[in-house]
Amino acid sequence: MPEARLQLTRRAVAEHAMLVAGVTGALLVRGAGSRAMLGGVAALAAVLTSTAVHEGAHALAARLHGIRVHGLVVRGLVSAAVRRSPAHDARGHALTCLAGPAASGALLAVAVPLALTARGAVWGTYGQVLALADAVAVLGSVLPLPGTDAARALAGPVRA
Numbered sequence: 322m323p324e325a326r327l328q329l330t331r332r333a334v335a336e337h338a339m340l341v342a343g344v345t346g347a348l349l350v351r352g353a354g355s356r357a358m359l360g361g362v363a364a365l366a367a368v369l370t371s372t373a374v375h376e377g378a379h380a381l382a383a384r385l386h387g388i389r390v391h392g393l394v395v396r397g398l399v400s401a402a403v404r405r406s407p408a409h410d411a412r413g414h415a416l417t418c419l420a421g422p423a424a425s426g427a428l429l430a431v432a433v434p435l436a437l438t439a440r441g442a443v444w445g446t447y448g449q450v451l452a453l454a455d456a457v458a459v460l461g462s463v464l465p466l467p468g469t470d471a472a473r474a475l476a477g478p479v480r481a
């Protein structure tokens with residue numbers, strides 16, 4: 322089995338670093354003290370969790386439908402995609418496209434109660450950023466705009 326590859330663009334690295342710095346700075350201003358940096362790392366962990374669940378669901382659905390997965394490219398804080406071969410049929414294509422938003426929606430259902438109940442620089446930040454990231458992932462996936470998961474599902478499989 323060929324190895325799946327992870328590709329991080331410079332923009333992605335920069336945006337994730339800015340997230341850590343920005344959240345750390347905001348927590349310092351709010352008086353989190355020595356836990357501010359941990360809060361910044363918690364924000365990064367939340368975004369990575371959201372991305373891993375969303376893209377992992379796309380990859381798992383693809384594999385279950387016999388579609389070859391080549392890797393994952395992370396282009397930015399809210400921009401990632403599984404690189405894969407075209408689907409063999411419309412059903413497999415649609416389910417692969419919709420698996421990501423479905424997984425993000427399920428994670429959002431867990432993240433919202435966490436965001437509302439968790440306290441502190443680490444768990445409070447993790448819950449809030451996870452809920453925000455999953456809400457953005459769901460909304461950004463289901464809007465009928467070019468390039469979204471919903472638009473790709475409706476367009477059907479693309480053959481080279």
Ligand SMILES: [Zn+2]
Nearest residue numbers: 421422462470
């Ligand atoms: Zn997606």
